[in-house]
Amino acid sequence: xxxxxxxxxxxxxxxxxxxxxxxxxxxxxxxxxxxxxxxxxxxxxxxxxxxxxxxxxxxxxxxxxxxxxxxxxxxxxxxxxxxxxxxxxxxxxxxxxxxxxxxxxxxxxxxxxxxxxxxxxxxxxxxxxxxxxxxxxxxxxxxxxxxxxxxxxxxxxxxxxxxxxxx
Amino acid sequence: xxxxxxxxxxxxxxxxxxxxxxxxxxxxxxxxxxxxxxxxxxxxxxxxxxxxxxxxxxxxxxxxxxxxxxxxxxxxxxxxxxxxxxxxxxxxxxxxxxxxxxxxxxxxxxxxxxxxxxxxxxxxxxxxxxxxxxxxxxxxxxxxxxxxxxxxxxxxxxxxxxxxxxxxxxxxxxxxxx
Numbered sequence: 377x378x379x380x381x382x383x384x385x386x387x388x389x390x391x392x393x394x395x396x397x398x399x400x401x402x403x404x405x406x407x408x409x410x411x412x413x414x415x416x417x418x419x420x421x422x423x424x425x426x427x428x429x430x431x432x433x434x435x436x437x438x439x440x441x442x443x444x445x446x447x448x449x450x451x452x453x454x455x456x457x458x459x460x461x462x463x464x465x466x467x468x469x470x471x472x473x474x475x476x477x478x479x480x481x482x483x484x485x486x487x488x489x490x491x492x493x494x495x496x497x498x499x500x501x502x503x504x505x506x507x508x509x510x511x512x513x514x515x516x517x518x519x520x521x522x523x524x525x526x527x528x529x530x531x532x533x534x535x536x537x538x539x540x541x542x543x
Numbered sequence: 544x545x546x547x548x549x550x551x552x553x554x555x556x557x558x559x560x561x562x563x564x565x566x567x568x569x570x571x572x573x574x575x576x577x578x579x580x581x582x583x584x585x586x587x588x589x590x591x592x593x594x595x596x597x598x599x600x601x602x603x604x605x606x607x608x609x610x611x612x613x614x615x616x617x618x619x620x621x622x623x624x625x626x627x628x629x630x631x632x633x634x635x636x637x638x639x640x641x642x643x644x645x646x647x648x649x650x651x652x653x654x655x656x657x658x659x660x661x662x663x664x665x666x667x668x669x670x671x672x673x674x675x676x677x678x679x680x681x682x683x684x685x686x687x688x689x690x691x692x693x694x695x696x697x698x699x700x701x702x703x704x705x706x707x708x709x710x711x712x713x714x715x716x717x718x719x720x721x
Contacts, residue, residue: 384635384638388589391589391592391593391596391598392592394596394598395592395593395595395596398595398596398597400592400595400596401595402592405588405591405592405594405595406588406589406591406592407588408591409587409588409589409590409591409592409594410584410585410587410588410591412587412591413583413584413587413588413641413644414584416583416644416648417576417579417580417583420576420579420644421572421573421576422572424572424575424576425568425569425572425573427572428568428569428571428572428575429545429565429568429569429572430544430545430548430568431544431568432548432564432565432567432568432571433544433545433547433548433549433551433552433561433564433565433568434544434547434548434551435548435564436548436560436561436563436564436567437547437548437549437550437551437552437555437557437560437561437564438551438555439547439548439550439551442551475678475679475682478679478682479682479685479686482682482683482686482688483686487683487686487687487688487691488688488689488690488693492683492686492688493693493694493697496676496679496682496683496694496698497694497697497698497701499676499678499679500671500673500676500678500679500694500695500698500701500702501670501671501676501697501698501699501701501702501705502669502670502671502702502705503668503669503670503671504669505669508643508665508668508669509665511640511643511644512643512644512647512661512664512665512668513647513657513661513665515644515647515648516647516648516650516651517651517655518651518655518656518657518661519655520655520656520657521657521662521665522656522657522662522717522720522721523657523662523666523712523713523716523717523719523720524657524661524662524665524666524713526712526716527662527665527666527709527712527713527716528665528666528668528669528709530708530709530712531666531669531670531705531706531708531709531712532669532670532705534704534705534707534708535670535671535701535702535704535705535708536701538700538701538704538705539697539698539701542697542700542701543694543697
């Protein structure tokens with residue numbers, strides 16, 4: 377959305393002008409904020425490494441495609457197009473992988489087919505739950521995540537079900 | 544997950560492939576962190592400017608009341624939480640992440656345990672309420688859809704349903720997890 381990113385420039389410019397009026401040392405403040413961000417980035421890295429390694433192991437070992445084959449009959453029974461399985465399985469873990477798979481799926485089944493529309497809605501209305509959890513909790517070193525993952529998964533499941541019902 | 548993958552590699556007899564996949568995963572984390580790093584430093588810098596200009600306090604005051612119903616102990620984090628949800632809503636993922644990390648930093652009490660507010664924030668974040676699912680629309684038109692925007696309304700409704708269930712399930716489950 378190009379118009380949107382242009383629209384974003386206005387508040388950024390306004391912020392600088394306002395800060396200058398308020399006599400904020402813009403340069404110093406910016407550097408201080410960026411300095412604060414650095415350690416958190418380093419905190420995040422190991423958690424992402426663990427998660428991405430696990431996903432990669434599942435994918436390139438063929439376990440994922442085995443799992444999809446295994447779930448196929450169950451999907452057919454509940455009336456779910458098996459073409460949606462790869463998306464449903466990978467969606468919680470990786471955004472870029474999901475978009476790549478969405479592209480494959482839409483090419484296979486047609487973007488305007490029922491399955492293609494369903495796949496699009498599922499991707500659009502859900503998030504990369506495990507990625508978000510690894511990133512946000514990893515950044516502050518929280519390991520007892522309590523109800524966050526179950527609640528996020530329930531919310532994702534509701535998103536998928538409502539999305540499928542609407543298409 | 545790693546174990547399941549290793550078993551899969553063993554069955555296929557693909558030892559070198561296994562090692563490559565595992566190290567690739569770690570390499571991916573570096574690339575990913577680097578791709579977050581730029582926007583994160585930039586938005587953190589801007590956020591500090593806004594803070595010193597007194598804007599963050601104003602936004603926090605404005606949002607404290609509506610937000611305190613969802614996240615009772617989020618006073619300090621009200622501004623980044625709001626900015627994170629707003630950035631997500633407008634599809635600015637790269638701007639949303641920095642605010643999200645900042646929000647987590649302010650919610651954190653350093654005990655390695657997720658508070659109810661943190662869990663609520665994560666759950667809300669995973670419902671993906673977005674005005675226009677631009678990435679999906681882009682993929683659809685790249686795949687030759689004649690109506691790439693067709694899915695916008697059902698997508699929006701589905702993510703609203705997801706957000707509502709996130710709030711409800713987070714509340715209900717909060718009592719089960721000590």
